[in-house]
Amino acid sequence: MPAKLTSSAPVLLVRDVVAAANHYRDTMGFHYERFWGETPDFVILHRDGMYLMLRKAEDPAHVIPHWTVCHNMWNAYFWVDDADALHAEFVENGAKIDYGPCDQPYGCREFGIQDLDGYDIGFGQVVSPPS
Known part of the structure; x- marks a missing residue:
């Protein structure tokens, strides 16, 4: 039997690992157990079996959101079971909403x-097969 993949974790370069990790915790419900580095420069966040890693950028110029080089492109995407409920949770927690829940032609309700x-x-929540 071939080996199988069991999880994945996008890695984002950030300006301040502690501030970013706390933002993900406070607004999006991610958790972490610890930071690595004497001056924290790495953390692994998790929520509902999903992971996201944050690494301090050596140069702030290396923090480049994808949308700045490719129109409407995310840096990470998570599939969810209830996009509207998660959106409401994030709004209540003060997350900065880029765009609200909408139905996409590829079959996802997303925000x-x-x-x-x-x-x-x-x-995004899969709501129908892609058209």
Whole structure:
């Protein structure tokens, strides 16, 4: 039997690992156990079996949100079971909503947030087969 993939984790370069991790915790419900580095420069966030890693950029110029080089492109995307409920949770927690829940032609009901470093993170619920 071939080996199988069991999880994945996007990695984002950020300006301040602690501030970014706390933002993900406070506005999006992610959790972390610890930071790495004497001056924290790495953290692994998790929520509902999904992971996201944050690494301090050596140069702030390296923090480049994808939407700045490719129109409407996310830096990370998570599939969810209830986009509207998650959107409401994020709004209540003060997340910066990039765009509200909408139905996309590829069969997802989705919304996007923007984090402290300007990264767009998408959250989509499959609602129908892609058209």
